[in-house]
Amino acid sequence: MLTDSGVLLRLILQAMTRAGIDVPTLIQRCGLRLADLEDKRLRTPHAAQQQFWQVLQELTDDPDIGLTLARHLPAYHGQVLEYLFLSSPTFGEGLRRAMNYERLLSDALQGQLRRDGEVAILSLNLPADSQRPFIELLAFGVIEFFRKLTADSFAPLALHFSFKHGANAEQYQALYGCPVLLGREENSLHFPAHWLDTPSPHAEPELLALHEQVASERVAELERQDLIYAVRKVIAEHLESGELSLEQVAEQLGLRSRLLRSRLASANSSFNQILGDYRCRLAKRLLAGTDESIDQIVYLTGFSEPSTFYRAFRRWTGQTPVEYRRSRRGVSDS
Numbered sequence: 001m002l003t004d005s006g007v008l009l010r011l012i013l014q015a016m017t018r019a020g021i022d023v024p025t026l027i028q029r030c031g032l033r034l035a036d037l038e039d040k041r042l043r044t045p046h047a048a049q050q051q052f053w054q055v056l057q058e059l060t061d062d063p064d065i066g067l068t069l070a071r072h073l074p075a076y077h078g079q080v081l082e083y084l085f086l087s088s089p090t091f092g093e094g095l096r097r098a099m100n101y102e103r104l105l106s107d108a109l110q111g112q113l114r115r116d117g118e119v120a121i122l123s124l125n126l127p128a129d130s131q132r133p134f135i136e137l138l139a140f141g142v143i144e145f146f147r148k149l150t151a152d153s154f155a156p157l158a159l160h161f162s163f164k165h166g167a168n169a170e171q172y173q174a175l176y177g178c179p180v181l182l183g184r185e186e187n188s189l190h191f192p193a194h195w196l197d198t199p200s201p202h203a204e205p206e207l208l209a210l211h212e213q214v215a216s217e218r219v220a221e222l223e224r225q226d227l228i229y230a231v232r233k234v235i236a237e238h239l240e241s242g243e244l245s246l247e248q249v250a251e252q253l254g255l256r257s258r259l260l261r262s263r264l265a266s267a268n269s270s271f272n273q274i275l276g277d278y279r280c281r282l283a284k285r286l287l288a289g290t291d292e293s294i295d296q297i298v299y300l301t302g303f304s305e306p307s308t309f310y311r312a313f314r315r316w317t318g319q320t321p322v323e324y325r326r327s328r329r330g331v332s333d334s
Contacts, residue, residue: 001229002107002127004049006042011074012137013037018072021060029055043225046108046127053131064167066133067175070140075148080215081105085149085200087208092196094149095122097208101215103222109138119157120193123186132163135187142189143176150198156191160184224267228274231264235278239302246271280316283309287321288328294321 016023027034030052036042053065062068076082081098088094092113099111110125124138139159146154156178164183166172172180178190234252238244249271250257264270279301286297295306303309313321 002046003043004046004106004108005104006037006039006044007076007079008106009042009044010037011076011141012069014074015069015072015137016056019068021056026052026055026059043222046106047129049131049134050129053133056133064171066136067167067171069133070137070175073137073141073144076141076145077148079104080211080218082145082149083211084208084215086202087204087211088200089203090196090200091149091198092120094200095196097212101219104215104218107222115193115196118193120191120196122189122191124188125186132161132166135161135163136166139187139189140175146191146195150195154191154195156189158190160186160188160190162187224263227260227263228267228269231260231271231274232278235275239278239282240300242302243304244275244302276312276316279303279312283313283321284317284324287325297321 013023013027016026027037030048057063057065060068081101081104084097084101085091085094088097095113099113102109102111108127108130110123112123112125114121114123122142124135124142126135126138139161143154143156156176158178159172159176159180161180161182162184166180166182169180230253231249234249235244238248238252246261247257250260253260255263261271264274283297283301286292286300292300294309298306298309301309303312310320313319313324317324319327
């Protein structure tokens, strides 16, 4: 599953607040929780952007909401990608290093940098279903980031967008400071190639090594979370068939059971922990939100015997399944 860093969502919500848009309503309608937004390691499904932008456009009735928010978008700073950029010897080396760790920003973004004579081209490749406002915001954020790193000296030559219908040329020119061409093969930023060789005034080899180590550690953490998600996905697909074992899940993932156990341990987790957590969440959701019988919930959560399910549920919650269902529905025990 492709995910985006919570940093992106927080920047967009800040831009909405500055633009006077009803943020609480958007959060509620998108099924988000304010408490989750404070988590610095929050990742959101990239596919959820479709609903997010649809709700936002319904709230604002603004066909150019991406451009509207761009005018209020806070600067991206204080993240390891910025530090990598600054401590690199040149602008071009900083950009290439940051691209090596771009999944810290988004799994969906696949950047490529190439040089065509006197023009450098930064491709901002995104999935085909990425929404126009997000693409417009991303392009603006990248340009502003480059301007910040160069004391406002950076000036783009052109922007190419893959979508065919957008704002008018004057709006784009006013926002980005360059021509924008629509219906192109890719989303890309074109700028003078001399920037690639421009020395960084903040270059520092020792800090660069430290920043690269931090970035590598964070990418490794994301990869460990990817494994946990993959295990959960297999559990979800096969739980109804009965008791699942680590060996069965490892086979589905094409791994040896010993390797899967080791990798989960490196992620501070275990198969039994993931399985128990999944069963607990599923049981709670079914008890609180459906009228499924307890016997059916026992089956759906993969337990072979009701008594085993009852013991596990009491261990998870301190309540029996019936007590939990009553408490969640506001029904007294009398």
